[in-house]
Amino acid sequence: MGSRIWQREFLGYFDTGGANNGGTEAINGLIELHRRIARGFRNRDNYRLRMLLIGGGLFA
Numbered sequence: 001m002g003s004r005i006w007q008r009e010f011l012g013y014f015d016t017g018g019a020n021n022g023g024t025e026a027i028n029g030l031i032e033l034h035r036r037i038a039r040g041f042r043n044r045d046n047y048r049l050r051m052l053l054i055g056g057g058l059f060a
Helices: 006-016 022-037 046-056
Strands: none
Touching: 022 046
């Protein structure tokens, strides 16, 4: 039974051409780290800009 628990998910990797959520998890980890660092932000716009900056979505 143990080997069949993840069979569908494991084979799905090959059905989707190797698609996974690794990139999403990496960005989420960065956001969580900076969210803990930025606890003192009182301005929501500044917090949003910081998250965009660390996520690579802010272009000057």
